[in-house]
Amino acid sequence: MIIVEFSVVPIGRGESVSKYVAEAIKILENENIKYEVTPMGTIFETERLSYAFNIIEKAHEAVIRAGAKRVITSIKIDDRRDKERKMEDKVKSVLERLSVEK
Amino acid sequence: MIIVEFSVVPIGRGESVSKYVAEAIKILENENIKYEVTPMGTIFETERLSYAFNIIEKAHEAVIRAGAKRVITSIKIDDRRDKERKMEDKVKSVLERLSVEK
Amino acid sequence: MIIVEFSVVPIGRGESVSKYVAEAIKILENENIKYEVTPMGTIFETERLSYAFNIIEKAHEAVIRAGAKRVITSIKIDDRRDKERKMEDKVKSVLERLSVEK
Amino acid sequence: MIIVEFSVVPIGRGESVSKYVAEAIKILENENIKYEVTPMGTIFETERLSYAFNIIEKAHEAVIRAGAKRVITSIKIDDRRDKERKMEDKVKSVLERLSVEK
Numbered sequence: 104m105i106i107v108e109f110s111v112v113p114i115g116r117g118e119s120v121s122k123y124v125a126e127a128i129k130i131l132e133n134e135n136i137k138y139e140v141t142p143m144g145t146i147f148e149t150e151r152l153s154y155a156f157n158i159i160e161k162a163h164e165a166v167i168r169a170g171a172k173r174v175i176t177s178i179k180i181d182d183r184r185d186k187e188r189k190m191e192d193k194v195k196s197v198l199e200r201l202s203v204e205k
Numbered sequence: 206m207i208i209v210e211f212s213v214v215p216i217g218r219g220e221s222v223s224k225y226v227a228e229a230i231k232i233l234e235n236e237n238i239k240y241e242v243t244p245m246g247t248i249f250e251t252e253r254l255s256y257a258f259n260i261i262e263k264a265h266e267a268v269i270r271a272g273a274k275r276v277i278t279s280i281k282i283d284d285r286r287d288k289e290r291k292m293e294d295k296v297k298s299v300l301e302r303l304s305v306e307k
Numbered sequence: 308m309i310i311v312e313f314s315v316v317p318i319g320r321g322e323s324v325s326k327y328v329a330e331a332i333k334i335l336e337n338e339n340i341k342y343e344v345t346p347m348g349t350i351f352e353t354e355r356l357s358y359a360f361n362i363i364e365k366a367h368e369a370v371i372r373a374g375a376k377r378v379i380t381s382i383k384i385d386d387r388r389d390k391e392r393k394m395e396d397k398v399k400s401v402l403e404r405l406s407v408e409k
Numbered sequence: 410m411i412i413v414e415f416s417v418v419p420i421g422r423g424e425s426v427s428k429y430v431a432e433a434i435k436i437l438e439n440e441n442i443k444y445e446v447t448p449m450g451t452i453f454e455t456e457r458l459s460y461a462f463n464i465i466e467k468a469h470e471a472v473i474r475a476g477a478k479r480v481i482t483s484i485k486i487d488d489r490r491d492k493e494r495k496m497e498d499k500v501k502s503v504l505e506r507l508s509v510e511k
Contacts, residue, residue, distance in 0.1 A: 180378075255466060287479065
């Protein structure tokens, strides 16, 4: 399972960018995938990297279609092949260590 | 309010890094700040950039103290001066736009 | 023109990762594109986002084929539609401002 | 030796941001450190993480002083403790592998 975080930021369209970010997230809504909106980006999981890129490309283009003339898109991909794990497993395995040690 | 996302990744200590990441998060536990662990990093808010860097430096050093010989720390800082807003406000303003348009 | 920076980091294969990074850069060598290796990543320019993702996917897979069981790939895309500019233009426009003001 | 890449991007001040980026780089000019401007950021090396953060904080504040109301600063820190190496060593060790294998 590949876990992906990305953010699409329009440059030069004012300080408030939520209107544009919403356009990017609508792309995820229309796909049938599990995703999570955080204060700093959007995280989703997928089994195929090409699919992840396909979604992010659509999100990036959606922000341009909404009027942005310059867009900076940041992506972080965590691809682990030795072990099955999901988005929530990563958080759980860290938090469990914290509580065990308390 | 400054919103900060960061991750501290030990390189070369095996594929599983949650033991190290837990050490970084313990730093946040010991400070009296609001933070959120996501599948891809840790997000917190603060009013002072120097305080954010101080925390991240401690987290970075904690991972080295736990045995890492090489660490890559990624940080993203979103500093908005025209308007008061908190971590949860960023998510809310995007999600509200989505539901309004449905 | 889209300017892209990316890095592919194998996690858990030792502190030295240049063997793996070289595999990623070989992908760029085999494509006919302009690229630049920096101490922190690889930068290239392209006119199509899908092509950029195609190259990065190949680079990511090359590192896994070289033996990595976990890979973190970071990508930053700067896509500007209002103006033609190349990789070197971005550096030049900043450096010119510095020298003008001196 | 710690190698650091960072970029400071003003949001909402127009598509062209080189005026602001130049303010950030002036901070590095005034410090006595080795740095490199790339098309996607600025890279420098230092022996102390606290010094790196001090410089980046000044660069971030310089962009706000220049008029930005919202700034996104991205930082990547590569801290290797098992081995002495400099900015240029990282590039060299990758490029050498490429030419050996040709």
